[in-house]
Amino acid sequence: MNRNPSLKSVMNFIVPITRFNRGEASKIFDEVSENGVKVVLKNNVPACVLVKPERYDEMVEMLEDYALYFEAEKRMKNAESIGFISQEQVLNELGLRESDLDDGVDVDIE
Numbered sequence: 001m002n003r004n005p006s007l008k009s010v011m012n013f014i015v016p017i018t019r020f021n022r023g024e025a026s027k028i029f030d031e032v033s034e035n036g037v038k039v040v041l042k043n044n045v046p047a048c049v050l051v052k053p054e055r056y057d058e059m060v061e062m063l064e065d066y067a068l069y070f071e072a073e074k075r076m077k078n079a080e081s082i083g084f085i086s087q088e089q090v091l092n093e094l095g096l097r098e099s100d101l102d103d104g105v106d107v108d109i110e
Contacts, residue, residue: 013035014038014039015041015050017040017047029050032050032051033052036052038050
């Protein structure tokens with residue numbers, strides 16, 4: 001990732017609200033499809049960010065993963081090892097081998 005983007009590359013991600021007011025929404029959406037993102041300026045202040053739906057889905061998924069990770073970390077800090085079950089015991093109870101996990105075998109857990 002380039003830490004010092006050029007002014008031109010930064011400007012490719014900025015769109016003034018006046019372009020929408022001039023009826024250029026379709027063209028702006030095409031640019032979002034090409035570049036992935038546009039920051040809409042209103043009175044020279046960022047008003048919103050336009051992103052491709054696929055990128056939005058990726059960002060939401062990353063946030064959900066982060067929230068799950070954070071919750072797991074919190075639970076692990078508060079957990080007591082009494083009552084923990086080893087991975088080996090879980091696999092035995094489910095009738096699986098560790099190699100099954102690597103093979104991507106679908107497992108139905110009731």
